[in-house]
Amino acid sequence: MPMTTVDEHLERILALVAPTRARRAPLEEAHGCVLAADVRATIALPSFDNSAMDGYAVRAADVADATEDTPVVLPVDADIPAGPGTPAALPAGAAARIMTGAPLPRGADSVVQLEWTDGGRESVAVRRPPRRGQHIRRAGEDVTPGSLVLAAGSVIGSAQIGLLAAVNVARPPVHPRPRVAVLSTGTELVEVGSPLHDGQIVDSNSHGIAAAARESGAHVRRLTGVPDEPDAFAKAFYGILSQVDAVVTTGGVSVGAYDVVKEVLTGAGSIRFDQVAMKPGRPQGFGLVEGVPVFTLPGNPVSALVSFDLFVRPALQRMRGLPAAGLPLVEVTLAEPLRSSAGTRGYVRVALTGLGPGGLPGPDTLARPAGGQGSHQLTSLAAAGALAIVPEEVVEVPAGSRVAALLLGDGPASILSGVGWADAHGDGAGDGTRPTAGLATR
Ligand code: AMP
Ligand code: MG
Numbered sequence: 511m512p513m514t515t516v517d518e519h520l521e522r523i524l525a526l527v528a529p530t531r532a533r534r535a536p537l538e539e540a541h542g543c544v545l546a547a548d549v550r551a552t553i554a555l556p557s558f559d560n561s562a563m564d565g566y567a568v569r570a571a572d573v574a575d576a577t578e579d580t581p582v583v584l585p586v587d588a589d590i591p592a593g594p595g596t597p598a599a600l601p602a603g604a605a606a607r608i609m610t611g612a613p614l615p616r617g618a619d620s621v622v623q624l625e626w627t628d629g630g631r632e633s634v635a636v637r638r639p640p641r642r643g644q645h646i647r648r649a650g651e652d653v654t655p656g657s658l659v660l661a662a663g664s665v666i667g668s669a670q671i672g673l674l675a676a677v678n679v680a681r682p683p684v685h686p687r688p689r690v691a692v693l694s695t696g697t698e699l700v701e702v703g704s705p706l707h708d709g710q711i712v713d714s715n716s717h718g719i720a721a722a723a724r725e726s727g728a729h730v731r732r733l734t735g736v737p738d739e740p741d742a743f744a745k746a747f748y749g750i751l752s753q754v755d756a757v758v759t760t761g762g763v764s765v766g767a768y769d770v771v772k773e774v775l776t777g778a779g780s781i782r783f784d785q786v787a788m789k790p791g792r793p794q795g796f797g798l799v800e801g802v803p804v805f806t807l808p809g810n811p812v813s814a815l816v817s818f819d820l821f822v823r824p825a826l827q828r829m830r831g832l833p834a835a836g837l838p839l840v841e842v843t844l845a846e847p848l849r850s851s852a853g854t855r856g857y858v859r860v861a862l863t864g865l866g867p868g869g870l871p872g873p874d875t876l877a878r879p880a881g882g883q884g885s886h887q888l889t890s891l892a893a894a895g896a897l898a899i900v901p902e903e904v905v906e907v908p909a910g911s912r913v914a915a916l917l918l919g920d921g922p923a924s925i926l927s928g929v930g931w932a933d934a935h936g937d938g939a940g941d942g943t944r945p946t947a948g949l950a951t952r
Contacts, residue, residue, distance in 0.1 A: 513784075513787040513853070513854075514784040514785065514786050514787065514794075515786070515787055515902070516786055516788050516820060516855050519784060519786045519794060520820065520821055520824065523796050523803070523805075523824075523825050524824065524825065524834050526780070526796075526797070526803060527756075527825045527828050527829055528828070528829070529546070529685045529831040530685045530686050530687075530688055530755055530829050530830070530831070531685075532546030532683050532685055533546075533683070533684070533686060534681035534682065534684070535681060535682070535686060536680065537674060537680065537682070539684075539686075540671070540681075540682050540684045541667075541668075541671055542665075542667075542687070542727060543665075543666050543684035543685055543687060543830065543831075544663060544664070544665055544666070544684065544685050544830050544831030544832055545660055545661070545662055545663060545664045545665075545670075545682060545683065545684060545831075546683040546831060547662050547683045548658055548660070548662050549658075549659045549660045549674065549677075549679055549682055550656055550657065550658055550659060551653045551655055551656060551677045552655060552677070552678070553655060553677060553678055554650040554653060554654055554655050555650070555652040555676055555677060556647050556649055556650070556652065558613050558649050559613065559614040559646055559648055559649050560611050560612060560614055560646070560647050561590075561608045561609065561611065561614060561645060561647070562610065562646065563610055563623040563624070563645040564624045565608060565621045565622050565623040565624045565625075565645065566605040566606065566607055566608060566621065566622045566627060566634050566636070567605065567606045567608045567614055567615055567618035567620075567621055568584065568600075568605045568618060568620055568622055568636070568640070569600070569617065569618060569619055569620070570639065570640055570641065570642040570643075570644075572584060572602070572603055572605075573622065573636045574639050575639070576637055576638055577638075578637050578638070581627075581635035581637045582635070582636050582639075583633050583634065583635045583636075584604055584605040584633060584634055585603075585604050585605070585632070585633050586605055586606065586630060586631060586632055586633055586634050587600060587601055587604035587606050588600075588606040588607070588615065589606070589607045590606050590607065590608040590609065590612045590613065590615060591609050592610070592611040593612075597612075597613055597614075597615040598615060599615055599616040600615040600617035600618045605622075606618065607631070607634075608621060619642050619643060619646075620640040620642055620643060620644045620645065620646065621640065621645035622638070622640045623640075626638040653677060659673060659674070659677050660673065660674065660682075666682070666684065684831075685829070687727050687728055687729050687830065688727075688728045688729070688754075688755040688826055688829040688830065689728065689729045689730075689731065689754045689756075690728040690730050690731070690754060690756045690757070691733060691753070691754045691756070692720045692723060692731070692758050692760075693716070693733040693736055693746060693747065693750065693758070693759045694713050694715045694716035694719075694733070694734055694735055694736065694759070694760045694761060695738060695759060695761040695762040695809070696713070696736075696737075696738060696761045696762070696809060697738045697739075697768075698710055698711050699711060699712070699713035699735035700712060700713065701735065702714070702717060713735045715761070715807075715809065715811055716732050716733070716734045716735070716760070718811060718814065718815050718888075719758055719760060719807070719814055719815065719818055720732045722815060722818045722822070722823070723818075723826065726822070726823050726826040726827065726830075727827075728826055731750065731753070731754065733746055733750065736770075738762060738768040738770045739770065740770055740773055740774050743762070743770045743771065743774050744774050747774065751800055751802055752802075754802065755802065755803075755829060756804070756805070756825070756826070756829065757799075757803075757804045757805070758804075758805045758807060758818070758822055759771050759804070759805070759807065760807045760808070760809050760814045761808070761809030761814075762806075762809065763783060763793045763794070763795050763806045763807070763808055763809070764793050764809070765793070771795070771806045772795070772806070775795065775797075775799070778797070778799045778804075779797050779798045779800065779804070780797035780798050780799075781796070781798075781806070782796065783806070787854045787855060787902060788820070788854055788855045788856075789850065789851060789854045789856050789885075790808075790810065790812050790813040790816050790857065790883075790885035791807070791808055791813040791816050791817040791885070792813075792854070793808045794806070794808070794821070796821070803825060803829075805817075805818075805821060807822075808885075810885035810886050811885075811886060811888050811891075812859075812884075812885045812886065812887060812890075812891050813885045816857050816891075816897065819837055819897070819916065819918075820836065823836055823837065824836040837897075837916040837917055839914055839916060839917075840870075840914075840915050840916075840917050841871070841912050841913070841915070842860070842871050842876065842877040842896060842898065842912070842913060842915050843875065843876055843877065843910065843911070843913075844907060844908070844910060844911050844912075844913060845863075845876040845877060845878040845909060846878045846879060846909050847906055847907060847908050847909050848860075848879065848898060848906070848907045849905060849906050849907075850900035850904065850906075850907075851905065852903070852905050854902060855899065855901060855902050856898075856899070856900035857897040857899060857900075858879060858883060858898045858899075858900060859880040859881070859890040859894035860877035860878060860879060860880055860894055860896050860898045860915065861878055861880040861894060861895055862876070862877055862896055863875070864876050865895075870917075871915075871917070877895075877896065877898055877913070880893040880895075895918060895919070896915035896917050896918055897915060897918065898913050898914075899913060899914045899915060899916065900913070
């Protein structure tokens with residue numbers, strides 16, 4: 511059977527996925543999203559000349575002769591806290607007590623910080639002369655009206671949220687987080703925490719893949735253990751399709767009997783089932799069904815998670831409006847040889863030692879297999895710091911070689927998926943819908 515390469519499969523996926531449709535979202539929801547259009551200022555920042563210090567607004571010329579031994583004493587004409595409107599103009603030869611952030615009175619050209627005075631209320635003794643303009647924050651020195659505040663494509667983190675709020679943008683235009691349905695298939699599956707009977711296993715895929723999707727910045731709807739019956743799968747799949755931006759299924763795509771995903775989705779939309787020349791994770795499917803990207807990942811837990819990292823993660827990055835970069839590519843030195851089958855690209859789970867500053871691989875970083883490499887062996891994936899890549903034409907890489915590896919672990923996006931599905935979409939639906947007889951929601 512002719513095989514597709516990993517790169518061809520990814521290319522086909524990326525050609526068919528697009529950023530989510532832009533819409534305006536409140537700041538809390540916009541956090542972690544990508545800005546869909548340039549944001550320009552409608553106000554200046556600061557909006558008015560104001561004091562950078564607690565102290566006294568003065569005319570610099572009035573206190574130019576002040577020294578420690580011969581302070582200049584001025585009457586205190588006013589008290590200017592932050593907040594209540596425009597203060598009266600400052601008369602010549604007077605000072606106004608002013609707080610940080612309070613508007614500068616007309617006529618004043620400098621602020622003397624409190625520490626250079628006696629702090630007087632009726633009159634103030636100034637012991638050091640300020641420079642003209644000292645401790646004044648001028649209107650527009652951060653942002654001028656009409657200027658570009660944030661460019662389209664910016665990731666909205668905490669600083670960007672602060673800036674958007676400061677320029678009074680309550681609902682920036684963003685690419686909303688993709689809503690992703692994760693649907694595991696297998697009659698043998700039971701939900702975690704339930705008693706196991708003969709032949710049953712815990713559905714680990716829907717949890718692992720849901721977590722990976724959340725790490726990729728998605729809102730996730732999890733459907734656990736759809737039985738290997740075409741009607742049940744079709745019902746679960748088409749029931750969720752119109753509510754999401756992408757569907758990820760696991761299992762049911764091999765060449766065996768009861769491969770229900772393949773059976774039901776063959777011929778649906780542009781779905782294609784391919785054998786991808788990779789290990790783990792050979793059987794893959796992808797296509798648009800009713801315009802929604804559908805990823806059908808293999809059932810073995812490691813195959814499913816590695817496939818997610820290679821294909822779904824970059825697609826979700828694109829859907830979020832980001833470059834479809836995938837996992838970070840690094841270089842590591844092998845402490846032990848690696849083997850991989852001819853003709854397939856191997857992704858070997860490796861543990862990393864000798865990480866550089868910040869926990870990132872450096873010149874002294876060594877990689878060795880993290881344990882058994884069977885596609886059902888999750889412990890080695892959990893112990894791995896990276897997936898070392900063994901190219902198609904290579905069957906053995908000797909110890910001491912430098913090899914390319916995909917760095918595993920939470921992306922920065924993981925901190926950014928705090929707002930839940932229901933919060934963000936208002937449909938009240940939670941995580942972990944179990945489609946038992948007829949997609950009942952627990
Ligand atoms: P399949 O591709 O459906 O034939 O599944 C391949 C292997 O992965 C079988 O051993 C399944 O029992 C196992 N498997 C499938 N789905 C899951 C799942 N959701 N959680 C854990 N193991 C699974
Ligand atoms: Mg199965």
